[in-house]
Amino acid sequence: MRSYARPQTLEEAIGLLAERPRRLLAGGTDLYPLAGAQLDGDVMDLMSIPALTGIIHQRGLHIGACTTWTELATADLPPACRALQQAAQQVGGRQIQNSGTIGGNLCNASPAADGVPPLLALDARIDLCGPQGTRQLALSDFLTGPRQTRRQPDEVLTAVILPEHALRGRSAFVKLGARAYLVISVVMVAARLQLSAGQISEAAIAVGACSAVAQRLFALEAQIAGLTPAAALAAIRGADLGAVLSPIDDVRGSADYRQGAARELICRAVTEGLA
Secondary structure (H helix, E strand, C coil): CCEEECCCCHHHHHHHHHHCCCEEECCCCCHHHHHCCCCCCEEEECCCCHHHCCEEECCEEEEECCCEHHHHHHCCCCHHHHHHHHHHCCCCCHHHHHHCEHHHHHHHCCCCCCCHHHHHHCCCEEEEEECCEEEEEEHHHHEEECCEECCCCCCEEEEEEEEHHHHCCEEEEEEECCCCCCCCCCEEEEEEEEEECCEEEEEEEEEECCCCCCEECHHHHHHHCCCCHHHHHHHHHHCCCHHHHCCCCECCECHHHHHHHHHHHHHHHHHHHHC
16 A cells, blocks of 8 residues: 545645545445555545435435445335335444445455345436546446446545435335355346325335346346236246346356346345335
């Protein structure tokens, strides 16, 4: 490590980035393992910036990028955010949850990042701040591939925004791994649903760890809209998921296995979300 900076304000952080590129540190639960024996280059620690922490209820939810998984899991959030809180309780162990942050999870951009499917189901948007000002992107546009995002080297991810319209209904998160805890997902699903007069009036379904980037299943959502829960589950079991997901093959599971597992987990998440 050539230098270490710990700015106290967002303005100070942006100024340091304008001078030269720096590796951003927020919790370090992904950065340290990836770095190996030591961190190379210049490092900037964001965890002392008050503006990057906390959850604000104002025309939706504003979640600071350095908010930890423990803070998310224990916050008073609407039922639509239950999937996000369930995911927060399954990110590593308690020590990881106490240190790891939602912004770091997104910037690390792992295909198996537990926080991404629940946030996609909540139509999450990302605030980025740099010398040129602030810009906002949909999370689906921010993530471009494994370990790849649209964050520029001189920008800081400052917040995750959940719009008010996405806080309707209830949600659930279901994860499949080799064991119950401390495991990288083979498949994970988040589903947010709203019922009206016994029919699904709104559905948002996202699947992670099956492709290079977690995906919303918009065609499936449209297919089950207006159906009763029983009819929706039948439609899910008969849907062609392979063309949409294009599941990957790796050491944790084959494409065929992932496709079957995704279908089952979608059914479980929908059932739990409607319960």
